[in-house]
Amino acid sequence: MLDNHFDPKVAEPRIYNEWERSDAFKPREGDAETFSIVIPPPNVTGVLHMGHALNNTLQDVLCRFERMRGKRVLWQPGTDHAGIATQMVVERQLADAGGNEDRRSLGRDAFVDRVWRWKEESGGAIINQLKRLGASCDWSRERFTLGDRNDPDNQMAAAVRKAFIDLYKDGLIYRDKRLVNWDPQFQTAISDLEVENREIDGHFWHFKYPIAGGETYTYVERDEDGNVLFEEERDYISIATTRPETMLGDGAVAVHPSDERYAPIVGKMVRLPLADRLIPIITDEYPDPDFGSGAVKITGAHDFNDYAVAKRNDLPMYPLMDERARMIQSPDKDGNPVMPEKYVGMDRFDARKAVVQDIGAQGLMIEVEDKKIQQPFGDRSGVVIEPMLTDQWYVDAETLAQPAIKAVETGDVKFVPDNWSKTYFEWMRNIEPWCISRQLWWGHRIPAWYGPDGKFFVAETKGHAIDQAKEHYGEHVELTQDEDVLDTWFSSGLWPFSTMGWPDETAELKDFYPTSTLVTGFDIIFFWVARMMMQGIHFMGEPPFKEVYVHALVRDEKGAKMSKSKGNVIDPLKLVDEYGADALRFTLAAMAAQGRDIKLAESRVAGYRNFGTKLWNAARFCQMNECTLWEPDAFDPLNVDLTVNRWIVSETAKTADTVVRELEAYRFNDAAGAIYRFTWNVFCDWYLELIKPVLNGEDGAAKDETRKTAAWALNQILHVLHPFMPFVTEELWGELSEFGPERQNMLVVDAWPEFDAAARAPDAEAEIDWVIRLVTEIRSVRSDINVPAGAKVPMTLVGGDDEAKARLERYSDLIERLARLESCSIASEIPAGAVQAVLDDATIALTLTNVIDFEAERARLEKEIAKLNDDITKIDKKLSNEQFVSKAPEHVVAEQHERRTDAVGARSKLSDALTTLASIGE
């Protein structure tokens, strides 16, 4: 006998172990259709958050669904080494340890070893957390983006090397010196995507750059019509900046060619204050005459715009800072120092203060404006990014993007919902070269070796590089490997095929690539989806997935992004502890409508926990009534006789169809809603109530059939609900099944129910629907006029067609029970003093002489009548509109007529009742 509650804490781990032990998550054998998903690999040292919970729940729903449908399902799991993020954690650990150790003092090998140890220590955590959620990944295939460090054949690393070398050979990877986003905290380059622009409070300093030789000019400011607003003699040009320290590296001052204010001095030199160099005033399209003074200082080596201007105009670019953003000396083309000695070694922000002060001291400060300014921050480090001129490795993303764009344009790859393809196109069509080198230690080292003169050789191994070098130099030379590692996303981009054994031609690749679906949040469309598309198409010849289901991001109840600093993080594991994994999963699925974000309210989780309990108790009821003898082969749902059984078979089939349809369209919420409503509002609320008299009655064919049907319907529920609530359904399946020797399998691998169209029984649906409506109507009336819940009253059906009468007779026992009636009968006259309600064209009369509440009854009737009047008025308005009658589709017009007839009929009956009531009341 089942307990009266399901205890997820005990049952879930046990069930999960059983699944794993039975290899339920491995792709089944055979040649059935395949279905594959690669997991978005979580950071190896990460902790499961709500985003993972949603992402993996949805993947698991799909995998379990398809597995039950008989497909060979591979859900490929694994973790990502997450270069910067992980290195950062370990560096912080060193710092927190309080010793003098840091990354540099440890040295590369020792540090990397430290990170590996941290990975080994914490790397299992997130996997175990995914298991607690119920994720049905094939864990025997777990992969790590860095591979296994003890494996000399490390295939994941081989895949990365091969990808790099092939792209290099194809001219799609190159080395270049250009301005990159430099993170002074981590001392590495980062890609555009890892930069977060934030608006902060800053200042806008206005300086004077004196014209060389003390020359002056007439500065004239005009309005739109050319009228002079302001005019003065100046011996300077006014420039404005939010970053004064960069002025030390200015190469010119630029003005717009059309800017007449500065026309007199274009081509002249200004004296750069502090640095005491002469720089030219040039024209360029870049400056906006309406912004600031219209004159822009050009610091080619520390600003992306200025870099472009400097390149166009062949201006010198002076690097001003080192890797930690401390000011450094830089020579000009004649070898003279550019940086005044006093600033050398200063931090950039200290230098800023010093420059501002020194400019002021020289009387060259015009004003300081407080201003909101956009500043780039490293998304991991949180420090201001410094544009720096460095040598880096780049991927020619533009070339790789073309087929990736085309694949989506042609529909080979579909985004669901489709509007995300716009976001994808927008980015892909404007893609910039992808900087893939990182000055980190944790990652795949770049397979390039340098000769003594800086010439590099890209090769699989050092040996091969040396061979190449020998050919190049004509003699053996010592080579040193590039110090840098690759951007994490370079290896993540290979994930759909590297995890399946690429570059080897494996059976897995043949069977499971391309994958069926990618399930991901929209925040990594650029980072990951785009890169997988580019690399997948390039290396495998076809896109890595057929569909990309993009789900929402989980927010807190107020819609704020969950973040540790806000303290609004809801820990999915706490919810699992409290409500069970099934409840959390169901909540996430039910809320996965295709919007932008999911605001999670804990009350929903509690609600779905209750749903699990409801199901549990329904099963318990079935068990008590011996509805557990399910022998699917021996029972044919199409062959049941009792209307109520034919009805539940029909409703079950309808629901299963809906769930399939909705899941195939990724409408998880609709699928979840359908099975929820069926289970609770149809099976529990009505079917079980309707069959109680049969189950409590005498043994016989009817009881036997009903037991079997109930068991069957419950079984269908367990199957259809399993993808959403795998634990409780598996537990019930185990508890209620009679395990014969031939039925050893668990629900997780059992077959999804197939339904014959013949399972649908419209006549049974109509009949039971009538009973339900009748009972509901009676209950409603009773409640409205305050009939005590325990009071049993006689009911009489007056009027109505033969079918209604027949139904009443057929179900009188049931109706009496469910509506708490003393009796029900059929009469041609309404009994005196009866309370009346209308069902179709029949009148329901309740005789309650002793218990009637006249006032309540009058109020009830008046309200009903008013409502009907309202309806009728609305309908009349429509029907009297010629345009409506002539233009609306026939069935709509007919429906209005029908509704009017019904309403008028009901109104007349209720009006009569009101009149009668008035006469009694007096």
Add this chain to the structure above:
RNA sequence: GGGCGGUUAGCUCAGCGGUAGAGCACUACGUUGACAUCGUAGGGGUCACUGGUUCGAUCCCAGUACCGCCCACCA
């Protein structure tokens, strides 16, 4: 500056050219042998605003107002 979403019941959200829905919360009643993590009944919405298309608009179109997100080099 571009782009994309959102605005529906107290809250969190579905829906969608033809009588506005769910969960939670709320109210009343209820110890009917599955279930109080429950049952029965009920209250609650001019579907942001303004125009347009249409016989008919919460739904389609345009605009407005708020809110949110993404992208972008205004020094």
